[in-house]
Amino acid sequence: MKSRAYIVSKRCGVWALAFLPFLLQLKNIFNGNILKGGFKYCQDWKKYASLAQADAFKLSLFSSYPIFTDANDEAGVMPTHYFLQDLWAARKVNESKADVHFDIGSRLDGFIAHCLSFTKVTMLDIRPLDIRLNGLNFIQTDCTDMKNIQTDSLKSISSLHALEHFGLGRYGDPVDPIAHIKAINEIQRVTAPGANIYISVPVGIERLEFNAQRVFDAKNFSNYFDKCSLLEFSYIDDEEKLNQNASLEESSTLYYGCGLFHFIKSAN
Structure with missing residues:
Protein backbone atom coordinates (compact mmCIF):
# COMPACT_ATOMS: atom_id res chain seq x y z
CA MET A 1 0.00 0.00 0.00
CA LYS A 2 1.10 3.58 -0.64
CA SER A 3 2.09 5.48 2.51
CA ARG A 4 -0.16 8.23 3.85
CA ALA A 5 2.62 10.76 3.25
CA TYR A 6 2.83 9.67 -0.41
CA ILE A 7 -0.92 10.04 -0.88
CA VAL A 8 -1.01 13.44 0.86
CA SER A 9 1.86 14.70 -1.30
CA LYS A 10 0.01 13.58 -4.41
CA ARG A 11 -3.23 15.28 -3.34
CA CYS A 12 -1.39 18.52 -2.55
CA GLY A 13 0.09 18.39 -6.01
CA VAL A 14 -3.35 17.97 -7.59
CA TRP A 15 -4.73 21.02 -5.76
CA ALA A 16 -1.67 23.09 -6.55
CA LEU A 17 -2.00 22.35 -10.26
CA ALA A 18 -5.73 23.04 -10.17
CA PHE A 19 -5.40 26.51 -8.67
CA LEU A 20 -1.92 27.57 -9.75
CA PRO A 21 -1.27 26.37 -13.31
CA PHE A 22 1.82 28.51 -13.55
CA LEU A 23 3.55 26.04 -11.19
CA LEU A 24 4.06 23.82 -14.23
CA GLN A 25 6.80 26.23 -15.31
CA LEU A 26 8.45 26.65 -11.91
CA LYS A 27 10.70 23.65 -12.51
CA ASN A 28 12.14 25.46 -15.51
CA ILE A 29 12.91 28.47 -13.33
CA PHE A 30 14.52 26.47 -10.54
CA ASN A 31 16.59 24.22 -12.82
CA GLY A 32 17.87 27.21 -14.80
CA ASN A 33 16.25 26.28 -18.11
CA ILE A 34 14.50 29.66 -18.43
CA LEU A 35 17.75 31.54 -17.84
CA LYS A 36 19.75 29.27 -20.16
CA GLY A 37 17.01 29.41 -22.77
CA GLY A 38 16.86 33.21 -22.62
CA PHE A 39 20.61 33.48 -23.10
CA LYS A 40 20.48 31.05 -26.03
CA TYR A 41 17.56 33.00 -27.51
CA CYS A 42 19.65 36.18 -27.57
CA GLN A 43 22.58 34.35 -29.14
CA ASP A 44 20.35 32.75 -31.78
CA TRP A 45 18.69 36.12 -32.53
CA LYS A 46 22.08 37.70 -33.13
CA LYS A 47 23.23 34.83 -35.36
CA TYR A 48 19.97 34.77 -37.36
CA ALA A 49 20.23 38.54 -37.91
CA SER A 50 23.76 38.12 -39.29
CA LEU A 51 22.70 35.34 -41.68
CA ALA A 52 19.15 36.30 -42.74
CA GLN A 53 18.67 37.48 -46.32
CA ALA A 54 15.04 36.65 -47.20
CA ASP A 55 12.91 39.80 -47.02
CA ALA A 56 9.75 37.87 -46.07
CA PHE A 57 11.18 36.65 -42.75
CA LYS A 58 12.95 39.61 -41.22
CA LEU A 59 13.43 39.71 -37.47
CA SER A 60 11.00 41.93 -35.56
CA LEU A 61 10.53 42.44 -31.84
CA PHE A 62 6.83 43.08 -32.50
CA SER A 63 6.26 39.63 -34.02
CA SER A 64 8.74 37.65 -31.92
CA TYR A 65 7.47 34.63 -29.97
CA PRO A 66 10.18 33.56 -27.48
CA ILE A 67 10.23 29.92 -26.36
CA PHE A 68 13.03 29.21 -23.92
CA THR A 69 12.66 25.58 -22.77
CA ASP A 70 12.07 23.32 -25.78
CA ALA A 71 15.79 22.90 -26.50
CA ASN A 72 16.21 21.18 -23.10
CA ASP A 73 13.26 18.79 -23.46
CA GLU A 74 13.68 15.21 -24.58
CA ALA A 75 12.63 14.34 -28.13
CA GLY A 76 9.02 13.22 -28.42
CA VAL A 77 7.72 14.54 -25.09
CA MET A 78 4.28 13.01 -24.55
CA PRO A 79 1.51 12.43 -21.99
Missing part, protein backbone atom coordinates in the same frame (compact mmCIF):
# COMPACT_ATOMS: atom_id res chain seq x y z
CA THR A 80 2.40 8.77 -21.40
CA HIS A 81 -1.04 7.43 -20.43
CA TYR A 82 -2.61 8.69 -23.64
CA PHE A 83 0.27 7.71 -25.90
CA LEU A 84 0.43 4.11 -24.67
CA GLN A 85 -3.32 3.57 -24.36
CA ASP A 86 -3.98 4.98 -27.85
CA LEU A 87 -1.44 2.62 -29.41
CA TRP A 88 -2.73 -0.34 -27.39
CA ALA A 89 -6.34 0.21 -28.46
CA ALA A 90 -5.62 1.22 -32.08
CA ARG A 91 -3.57 -1.93 -32.66
CA LYS A 92 -6.44 -4.03 -31.34
CA VAL A 93 -8.98 -2.30 -33.59
CA ASN A 94 -6.66 -2.83 -36.56
CA GLU A 95 -6.17 -6.50 -35.73
CA SER A 96 -9.96 -6.99 -35.46
CA LYS A 97 -10.44 -5.75 -39.07
CA ALA A 98 -13.51 -3.75 -38.02
CA ASP A 99 -15.23 -2.04 -40.97
CA VAL A 100 -16.55 0.70 -38.66
CA HIS A 101 -15.41 1.49 -35.15
CA PHE A 102 -17.45 3.51 -32.64
CA ASP A 103 -15.86 5.57 -29.89
CA ILE A 104 -17.02 7.48 -26.82
CA GLY A 105 -15.01 10.50 -25.75
CA SER A 106 -11.47 9.48 -26.78
CA ARG A 107 -8.84 11.82 -28.18
CA LEU A 108 -9.38 12.94 -31.77
CA ASP A 109 -5.69 13.83 -32.19
CA GLY A 110 -4.51 10.48 -30.82
CA PHE A 111 -6.53 7.28 -30.87
CA ILE A 112 -9.15 8.45 -33.39
CA ALA A 113 -6.46 9.70 -35.77
CA HIS A 114 -4.69 6.34 -35.54
CA CYS A 115 -7.89 4.45 -36.37
CA LEU A 116 -8.81 6.71 -39.28
CA SER A 117 -5.69 5.53 -41.09
CA PHE A 118 -7.23 2.05 -41.51
CA THR A 119 -10.99 2.15 -40.82
CA LYS A 120 -14.06 4.38 -40.55
CA VAL A 121 -14.82 5.85 -37.13
CA THR A 122 -18.03 7.18 -35.59
CA MET A 123 -17.41 9.43 -32.58
CA LEU A 124 -19.99 9.79 -29.81
CA ASP A 125 -19.70 12.73 -27.41
CA ILE A 126 -21.92 15.04 -25.39
CA ARG A 127 -19.92 18.04 -26.67
CA PRO A 128 -20.23 19.31 -30.26
CA LEU A 129 -17.53 18.66 -32.86
CA ASP A 130 -17.10 21.15 -35.68
CA ILE A 131 -14.74 19.24 -37.96
CA ARG A 132 -15.15 17.25 -41.17
CA LEU A 133 -12.75 14.44 -42.09
CA ASN A 134 -12.98 11.60 -44.58
CA GLY A 135 -13.99 8.44 -42.77
CA LEU A 136 -15.12 10.27 -39.63
CA ASN A 137 -18.75 10.44 -38.55
CA PHE A 138 -19.93 12.23 -35.43
CA ILE A 139 -23.05 11.81 -33.29
CA GLN A 140 -23.65 14.26 -30.46
CA THR A 141 -25.36 12.28 -27.74
CA ASP A 142 -25.53 11.66 -24.02
CA CYS A 143 -23.81 8.28 -23.80
CA THR A 144 -25.66 7.40 -20.61
CA ASP A 145 -28.79 7.11 -22.76
CA MET A 146 -27.99 6.38 -26.41
CA LYS A 147 -31.57 6.25 -27.67
CA ASN A 148 -30.46 6.79 -31.28
CA ILE A 149 -28.40 3.56 -31.37
CA GLN A 150 -30.10 0.20 -31.72
CA THR A 151 -29.63 -2.65 -29.26
CA ASP A 152 -27.05 -5.30 -30.26
CA SER A 153 -25.99 -3.28 -33.31
CA LEU A 154 -22.29 -2.38 -32.83
CA LYS A 155 -19.38 -4.75 -33.37
CA SER A 156 -16.53 -2.55 -32.15
CA ILE A 157 -16.55 0.26 -29.58
CA SER A 158 -14.10 2.03 -27.29
CA SER A 159 -13.91 4.68 -24.61
CA LEU A 160 -10.45 5.77 -23.53
CA HIS A 161 -9.91 7.91 -20.43
CA ALA A 162 -13.51 9.17 -20.58
CA LEU A 163 -15.89 7.16 -18.37
CA GLU A 164 -14.19 8.41 -15.21
CA HIS A 165 -15.51 11.92 -15.97
CA PHE A 166 -19.16 11.03 -16.55
CA GLY A 167 -21.63 12.72 -14.21
CA LEU A 168 -19.15 15.12 -12.61
CA GLY A 169 -20.18 18.19 -14.65
CA ARG A 170 -16.64 18.89 -15.81
CA TYR A 171 -17.51 18.71 -19.52
CA GLY A 172 -20.98 20.22 -19.31
CA ASP A 173 -22.75 16.94 -18.62
CA PRO A 174 -25.47 16.67 -15.93
CA VAL A 175 -24.22 15.85 -12.43
CA ASP A 176 -25.04 12.20 -11.71
CA PRO A 177 -23.08 10.00 -9.24
CA ILE A 178 -23.88 6.82 -11.22
CA ALA A 179 -23.46 8.21 -14.74
CA HIS A 180 -20.44 5.97 -15.36
CA ILE A 181 -22.53 2.88 -14.58
CA LYS A 182 -25.33 4.09 -16.86
CA ALA A 183 -22.84 4.58 -19.69
CA ILE A 184 -21.37 1.10 -19.18
CA ASN A 185 -24.86 -0.41 -19.26
CA GLU A 186 -25.55 1.46 -22.50
CA ILE A 187 -22.28 0.23 -24.03
CA GLN A 188 -23.32 -3.32 -23.20
CA ARG A 189 -26.81 -2.74 -24.62
CA VAL A 190 -25.75 -1.34 -28.00
CA THR A 191 -22.98 -3.88 -28.68
CA ALA A 192 -23.73 -7.15 -30.46
CA PRO A 193 -22.79 -10.54 -29.01
CA GLY A 194 -19.11 -11.15 -29.76
CA ALA A 195 -18.37 -7.41 -30.11
CA ASN A 196 -15.02 -6.01 -29.03
CA ILE A 197 -15.12 -3.38 -26.28
CA TYR A 198 -11.93 -1.44 -25.47
CA ILE A 199 -11.93 0.68 -22.31
CA SER A 200 -9.36 2.64 -20.35
CA VAL A 201 -9.85 4.41 -17.02
CA PRO A 202 -7.63 5.51 -14.13
CA VAL A 203 -6.99 2.60 -11.75
CA GLY A 204 -5.46 2.28 -8.32
CA ILE A 205 -6.65 3.22 -4.85
CA GLU A 206 -10.35 3.80 -5.50
CA ARG A 207 -11.58 7.35 -4.88
CA LEU A 208 -13.44 10.36 -6.29
CA GLU A 209 -11.40 13.43 -7.24
CA PHE A 210 -14.30 15.82 -7.77
CA ASN A 211 -14.81 17.27 -10.31
CA ALA A 212 -11.87 15.96 -12.31
CA GLN A 213 -12.39 12.20 -12.30
CA ARG A 214 -12.89 8.90 -10.53
CA VAL A 215 -10.05 6.45 -9.92
CA PHE A 216 -11.33 2.87 -9.99
CA ASP A 217 -10.28 -0.36 -8.39
CA ALA A 218 -9.70 -2.49 -11.51
CA LYS A 219 -11.62 -5.51 -10.20
CA ASN A 220 -14.60 -3.40 -9.17
CA PHE A 221 -14.60 -1.69 -12.56
CA SER A 222 -14.44 -4.99 -14.42
CA ASN A 223 -17.46 -6.22 -12.47
CA TYR A 224 -19.60 -3.43 -13.96
CA PHE A 225 -19.34 -5.24 -17.32
CA ASP A 226 -21.58 -8.08 -16.22
CA LYS A 227 -22.69 -8.93 -19.77
CA CYS A 228 -19.11 -9.34 -21.00
CA SER A 229 -16.06 -11.50 -20.51
CA LEU A 230 -12.66 -9.92 -19.92
CA LEU A 231 -10.25 -10.97 -22.67
CA GLU A 232 -7.28 -8.88 -21.53
CA PHE A 233 -6.29 -6.54 -18.74
CA SER A 234 -3.12 -4.47 -19.04
CA TYR A 235 -2.14 -1.34 -17.16
CA ILE A 236 0.23 1.60 -17.07
CA ASP A 237 1.79 1.88 -13.61
CA ASP A 238 2.86 4.84 -11.47
CA GLU A 239 6.26 4.78 -13.20
CA GLU A 240 4.43 5.06 -16.57
CA LYS A 241 5.46 1.57 -17.70
CA LEU A 242 3.07 -0.66 -19.65
CA ASN A 243 2.34 -3.99 -17.96
CA GLN A 244 0.60 -6.31 -20.40
CA ASN A 245 -1.66 -9.31 -19.72
CA ALA A 246 -1.70 -8.64 -15.98
CA SER A 247 -4.06 -9.67 -13.20
CA LEU A 248 -6.65 -7.18 -12.01
CA GLU A 249 -5.21 -7.33 -8.49
CA GLU A 250 -1.77 -6.11 -9.60
CA SER A 251 -3.01 -2.55 -10.05
CA SER A 252 -4.85 -2.26 -6.73
CA THR A 253 -2.08 -0.41 -4.86
CA LEU A 254 -1.27 2.09 -7.61
CA TYR A 255 -1.93 5.74 -6.90
CA TYR A 256 -2.79 6.76 -10.46
CA GLY A 257 -2.41 4.08 -13.08
CA CYS A 258 -4.29 3.54 -16.32
CA GLY A 259 -6.22 0.31 -16.73
CA LEU A 260 -6.64 -1.10 -20.24
CA PHE A 261 -9.60 -3.49 -20.56
CA HIS A 262 -10.52 -5.59 -23.59
CA PHE A 263 -13.99 -7.07 -23.13
CA ILE A 264 -16.00 -9.34 -25.40
CA LYS A 265 -19.79 -9.02 -25.31
CA SER A 266 -21.28 -12.33 -24.22
CA ALA A 267 -24.08 -14.11 -26.07
CA ASN A 268 -27.56 -13.03 -25.00
